Amino acid sequence: MLSDRGVEVDHTTLFRWVRAYAAAFERRIRRHLRPCNGSWRVDEIHIRVKGVCTYLCRAVDSPGQTIDFLLSAKRDTAAAKQLFGKALRQPHTVNPRTTTVDKNPAYPRAARELKRAGRLWRFSRLQQRKYLNNIVEQDHRRIKRLVRPWPDFGSLPTSSRTLVDYGVVAVIRKGQVDNVSGRNMKAQATFVAGLFAVAA
Secondary structure, three states: OOHHHOOOOOHHHHHHHHHHHHHHHHHHHHHHEOOOOOEEEEEEEEEEEOOEEEEEEEEEEOOOOEEEEEEEOOOOHHHHHHHHHHHHOOOOOOOOOEEEEOOOOHHHHHHHHHHHOOOOOOOOEEEEOHHHHHHHHHHHHHHHHHHOOOOOEOOHHHHHHHHHHHHHHHHHHOOOEOOOOOOOHHHHHHHHHHHOOOOO
């Protein structure tokens, strides 16, 4: 996009932009997303940070719209609760009727604790059926394609910010933004510029 405008930018400048604006980018885009439905699919992929395996937990709905994502050092109940809690706070999500997960025992424990706390609908059903999670596993490919060529990330905060940007751009490319086609690059650039009140 910058080269199209005759602007030369070093890769370290882009890295600094990601660190500075990733969180604001994610926060500002949320209110413009189309509503997700109540059938959630949750899974995680491995991301290496300084040689250590971490987990990018991701949730999508049945048509494949991104609900939310979270990078965590552990694959435990606390991480599952954090992902569900973050997802439930978003303006484009609803309390799920069903949540499909893999055999990780952290998810049922997290669901029970969230129901007791009144944060998750008490009739919400959690099912551990791997074959039903094909939708989220296919959706992981967008992120894997971007992460695979890179060496290990240097730190958890840096990797988290970078993955947030990857996730938000994937949301735009999937056409989840109201009145912005996933195939219209000019409309996408205009939309992003509008989020930060700059000229496209």
